[in-house]
Amino acid sequence: MKPLICLGIESTAHTFGAGIVASKGKVLANVKDTYTTEKGGIHPNEAKEHHLKAADDVILQAIDDAKIKSDEIDLISFSQGPGLAPCLVVGMEKAKELSRKLKKPLVGVNHCIAHLSIGELLTKCKDPVLLYVSGANTQVIAYEAGKYRIFGETLDNGCGNFLDGFARHLGFGFPGGPKIYELALKGKNFIELPYVVKGMDVSFGGILTNLKQKIDSGKYKKEDLSYSCQETVFAMLVEVAERAMAHCNKHELLLGGGVCCNNRLKEMAGIMCKERNAECFIPENEFLVDHGAMIAWQGILERNKATKKISSIDIKPYERTDDIKVDWR
Ligand code: AMP
Ligand code: MG
Numbered sequence: 001m002k003p004l005i006c007l008g009i010e011s012t013a014h015t016f017g018a019g020i021v022a023s024k025g026k027v028l029a030n031v032k033d034t035y036t037t038e039k040g041g042i043h044p045n046e047a048k049e050h051h052l053k054a055a056d057d058v059i060l061q062a063i064d065d066a067k068i069k070s071d072e073i074d075l076i077s078f079s080q081g082p083g084l085a086p087c088l089v090v091g092m093e094k095a096k097e098l099s100r101k102l103k104k105p106l107v108g109v110n111h112c113i114a115h116l117s118i119g120e121l122l123t124k125c126k127d128p129v130l131l132y133v134s135g136a137n138t139q140v141i142a143y144e145a146g147k148y149r150i151f152g153e154t155l156d157n158g159c160g161n162f163l164d165g166f167a168r169h170l171g172f173g174f175p176g177g178p179k180i181y182e183l184a185l186k187g188k189n190f191i192e193l194p195y196v197v198k199g200m201d202v203s204f205g206g207i208l209t210n211l212k213q214k215i216d217s218g219k220y221k222k223e224d225l226s227y228s229c230q231e232t233v234f235a236m237l238v239e240v241a242e243r244a245m246a247h248c249n250k251h252e253l254l255l256g257g258g259v260c261c262n263n264r265l266k267e268m269a270g271i272m273c274k275e276r277n278a279e280c281f282i283p284e285n286e287f288l289v290d291h292g293a294m295i296a297w298q299g300i301l302e303r304n305k306a307t308k309k310i311s312s313i314d315i316k317p318y319e320r321t322d323d324i325k326v327d328w329r
Contacts, residue, residue, distance in 0.1 A: 004303060005068065006075040007059070007098065008296030011091030012083025012111050013135055014042055014174070016051040018062035019293030020073070023300050025121050028066035030286065030293040031058050037173040041164055042135075048086035055094045062292065073102055075306055077299025080108030081316035082137070088315040096310050105306035108313055109298040111290075112137060112321045113148055115256035117301055118294035123281035125252045131241040131269065134257030134290070135160035135175075138237070140200060140244045141321055143329065148321050151244040152200025159233060160259045162204035166229060169212050170222055180226045181262050187227020191220060195232055200240045200247070207233065234265045238272045251278045258289040301328040 003023050010017035010032070017032035033054035035047045063070055078095035081088060092108070099106040116130045129151070130141040138154040157165070160177055167176020170183075194210055196203045211229060214220050241253055253273050259265065266282055273280035287293065299306070304327075307313075 004074040006296040006299040009078040009091045015290040016054045017292035018059045019296040020066040021296035029062040031062040044084045051090040079111045081319035107306035114294040114298035119254040125281040128252035128254035132256045133259035152240040155203040156205040183226035186223040189224045191228040261285045
C-alpha cells in the first residue's frame with residue numbers, strides 16, 4: 001500500500017475533533033474542542049454553534065501538531081453517523097471544504113466502528129468484543145461473517161446520557177459522568193436500584209426515574225446514590241459483555257466510548273476478563289472519548305471508498321453499525 005496521510009473530522013455530538021494518522025497507524029495529531037454546559041444537557045443547536053466556532057482552529061492546530069504541510073494530506077474523512085444532524089453537518093461541510101481546497105478525496109465513516117478500529121490499532125487486540133459505552137450509544141459489538149454485529153444494546157438511552165441525566169437532576173452540567181464518579185468515590189452504603197438486563201440488551205430509563213424519585217425524597221445521600229448507580233449499571237454492562245464473549249467464543253474485550261474513562265468500569269471489566277481467562281484491552285482516555293484520530297484511521301481503512309465526487313455525499317444520522325459491509329479486515 002502506498003503510504004498515506006489522512007485527516008479525519010469528528011463532530012457527531014459534543015466534540016469537534018481533527019486527527020491526522022499515517023497509513024502505518026501512527027497518530028500524528030489529535031486535537032479536539034468539547035462543548036460543555038454549567039447546567040443542562042447538550043442542546044444540538046448550541047453544540048453546532050460551538051463546532052462552527054471551534055472547527056478552523058482545531059483543524060489548523062492538528063496540521064501544526066502533525067508537523068506537516070496541508071498539501072501532504074492525501075485523504076480526508078469525516079464522521080458520517082450516527083449522531084446529531086446539526087453537528088454532523090458542520091463536520092461534513094468542513095471536510096468537503098478541505099477536500100475541495102486540497103483536491104483530495106473524501107470518505108464518510110461510521111462513528112461506532114471507528115471506536116472499535118482505533119482500539120484495535122492502539123491496543124493490538126485481534127478479534128475483540130467491543131463494549132462501546134458513550135453518551136448516545138451503548139452497544140456490545142463483535143465481528144462475525146463480514147459485518148460488525150450488535151449483540152446487545154441499550155433499549156432506550158445511552159449509558160452516558162443516562163449518567164448525564166442523573167447528574168443534571170443533582171444540579172450538575174454536561175458532562176455529568178465524571179461528577180458522578182467523584183461522588184461515588186465517597187459513597188459507603190449500597191442502595192438497591194432496578195437492574196435491567198434483557199438477554200444481551202440493557203435499559204436505563206426506569207433506573208433514572210427511580211434515582212430521580214430517590215433524590216427528590218431527600219432520604220438518601222447523593223454520594224450513596226452515585227455509588228449504587230455505578231455499581232448497578234456497570235454490573236449490567238459487564239454482564240452483557242460477558243454474555244456476548246461467551247456467545248461468540250471470543251477471548252478479548254475492548255472498551256470504547258467516554259463512559260469507559262470511568263475507573264470503576266475499567267476495574268469491573270478487568271475482573272470479569274480475568275475470571276474467564278480473557279484479556280481486557282483499554283486504550284488511553286484520549287482515545288476512548290470522541291476524537292478525530294479514530295475517524296482518520298477509519299478513513300485509511302476505507303480509503304478505497306474515497307471519492308472526489310463529493311456533492312452526493314451526505315450525513316447519515318441514523319446509520320447502524322451493522323449497515324456497514326466490512327471489507328478491510
Ligand atoms: P463520548 O460520547 O464517547 O465522548 O462520551 C461522552 C460521555 O462519557 C458523556 O456522557 C460523559 O458523561 C461520559 N463520561 C466521561 N467521563 C466519564 C467518567 N469518568 N465516568 C462516567 N462517564 C464519563
Ligand atoms: Mg462516541
